[in-house]
Amino acid sequence: MIQGTSSDAGKSTLVAGLCRVLHRRGVAVAPFKPQNMALNSAVSADGGEIGRAQALQAQAAGIEASSDMNPVLLKPHSDCGAQVIVQGRVLGNMDALAYQQYKRIARAAVLESHARLSARYRALIVEGAGSPAEINLREHDIANMGFAEAVDCPVLLIADIGRGGVFAQLVGTLALLSDSERARVRGFVINRFRGERRLLESGLQWLQQHTGKPVLGVLPYLHGLHLDAEDAIDREQPAKPQALLRVVLPALPHISNHNDFDALRQHPQLRLRFVGPGEEPPAADLVILPGSKAVRSDLAWLRAQGWEDYLNTHLRYGGRLLGICGGLQMLGRVIADPLGLEGSAGTSEGFGWLDLHTTLAADKQLRNVQGELRLEGGVPVTGYEIHAGVSRGPALARPAIRLGEREDGAISADGRVLGTYLHGLFDHPQACAALLRWAGLARPQALDRGALREAALARLADCLEAELDLRAIFALLELPA
Structure with a gap:
């Protein structure tokens, strides 16, 4: 399971890239996101509605998207209310308090979908939501550690160095987890690095010594990588002198x-x-x-x-x-x-x-x-x-x-x-x-x-193969190196 220190840390992209890396090796792999809050959605092959990012991840895995890949989708229509979609079908509208209580029921649908995918695929790459350290949302959690604990799933924690304070992000997130959850985190991935890698090495060594957990990769900022966004609008546009x-x-x-x-x-x-x-x-x-x-x-x-x-x-x-x-x-x-x-x-x-x-x-x-x-x-x-x-x-x-x-x-x-x-x-x-x-x-x-999307997935997979400790990741998936 890929969890992040924050929203937009790079979870969706890392899951898509790992799905493509495994697909290249002939591994039957599928993406899974227990709970998603997004207004970018897609229609799955079985006629359900899921998050757009999971449809992209399914493409990266070389398979058709199904409703089980995102069993709970929340589509906000106000600051405190959202449409709740369970296993691809609209359940109704709920405010935040009502949904917090409903999560105990949603958990059954999440585990049911996960079991079906686990029976069909050799490997699942699971995406968390937001951060596992959101203390106010820990009760009945189905999006992050609550799910990982329920299915006994190892976790990698990804952080965006471009936001600044990457070591505080990682150490602070660990500090807010329970002992069992902290033990579940098997390593870190640092995302969107720009600059001279040698200047980062002392920090990586300190992080591994302080936490006892390895850094399994430092991913560079990939300029011009265009993949379907989960939700946020990227309003930065490249210069186009020939724009007509x-x-x-x-x-x-x-x-x-x-x-x-x-x-x-x-x-x-x-x-x-x-x-x-x-x-x-x-x-x-x-x-x-x-x-x-x-x-x-x-x-x-x-x-x-x-x-x-x-x-x-x-x-x-x-x-x-x-x-x-x-x-x-x-x-x-x-x-x-x-x-x-x-x-x-x-x-x-x-x-x-x-x-x-x-x-x-x-x-x-x-x-x-x-x-x-x-x-x-x-x-x-x-x-x-x-x-x-x-x-x-x-x-x-x-x-x-x-x-x-x-x-x-x-x-x-x-x-x-x-x-x-x-x-x-x-x-x-x-x-x-x-x-x-x-x-x-x-x-x-x-x-x-479509061709550009495929080229972007190939570029992303090439990057992960060059920068990640795939031997360690395959071991977590119980796959041969």
Whole structure:
């Protein structure tokens, strides 16, 4: 099990890399994360909803993702409330106190999923959540040491040296564990190191002498490594002197599945910018309204931030506007949430650029799909749907996408506004190129997000093979060196 001294220490990346290292050696390996809190999710092969990071880790392992790989997924819709998804299916909304009590029940689902995976795979690489030293969350813990103790699992502790105080992170975390938990930690991994390695050696020696535990690797900062983020938005963009198309997105308070735009982030001809609260949106060729876990709340946020006037001006001067999932719903006339699925029950007026209305329903739609994007006479597109909204209205008579016998989304009569429920539509090279031409880029370069993801996993695995003590790690997995 990989646990971290904090969130974003590198747990997800290390698990993905180890899965690929083992897959290269022909080991049947699977990822597992008992409890995940994230708004980036994916549809598994068995039709359930899991964290996006676990879908990537399954790809690294060379297997299809299943709901058992992330048996508990929490999707926050407020500071104190979240949608609870158990073994791929929505259980309902809970506040933090109610979920703390529910964890005793969730534990059974976690252990059941773990047992099924253990029966199918030679090795499991488990990812913790946050930090095991969060004292206030120790009771009924299923995410970190509570799980590791229940299944008798050895633990590696990873820390991000880029945050500063890496030795304090590691020693302080150990100090807050119980004796049995401390003994369970078999070694450390230091992540995102930059600089002269020799200057670190004295600290590594002290750490091993002080704790009696080995440092099993120091991983360098891998510049330009693009893998699907578990949740946080990376707003740092590389310089692109050849950028020809300006793309702007609001960083919504409850933005979901922002990995939809990783292909755009990597595209050499695009300048992509997420605009946060209090920031003035710049001029753009294409504006994208992304998915949201609390659409009505985020719609109100957009209006309060002045985005409605900005978007009206953008369209008046010929710009293109794309809405994905919750963004599609915002483009319509009305969003109704009669059951209070994403907050308080009620109805909100949409922006009205597409003549449709949306009602949130209890049954969530979960599908991996492929079809045809209705641009340029039709081009192939693939993706997935994760939404509770059901949209109806005259705008749907001009669909954006055909998916077998059904249709999805809408294109405005003037061709400037397009909306769809389909996540991941930029990942298909032909669909990406067609959308960029629609947005105004005359000759878009081909970009295959799937191939780039595979190349990134290979680069990550190469790094781990060079920098980790794999002999020690294989021994923990009871695998031959």
